[in-house]
Amino acid sequence: MNEFASRCFYDIGNVYSKAYSFSTADATGATRPTYYDNWGVGIRLNLPIGPLRLDYGIPITHDSFTSSSGRFQFGVGYTRDF
Numbered sequence: 001m002n003e004f005a006s007r008c009f010y011d012i013g014n015v016y017s018k019a020y021s022f023s024t025a026d027a028t029g030a031t032r033p034t035y036y037d038n039w040g041v042g043i044r045l046n047l048p049i050g051p052l053r054l055d056y057g058i059p060i061t062h063d064s065f066t067s068s069s070g071r072f073q074f075g076v077g078y079t080r081d082f
Helices: none
Strands: 004-013 036-047 050-059 071-076
Touching: 004 050
Parallel strands: none
Antiparallel strands: 004 036, 036 050, 050 071
């Protein structure tokens, strides 16, 4: 088993305030992007207790609600492959 790995990724999606409401207008009526996307890099470390993940994502699409600076994401445990 490979104990250390690196990854590059691209992510796209959106979260809406109400289920099945796909309006791009926020509470003030301003139109927001229909999706947000980002790219990033990450490292994986497989340990006997389970995998550790550290990712850094940088937004491609951003507006007044999201900054253009990146963020770290730390994860522990397994993920489901689709």
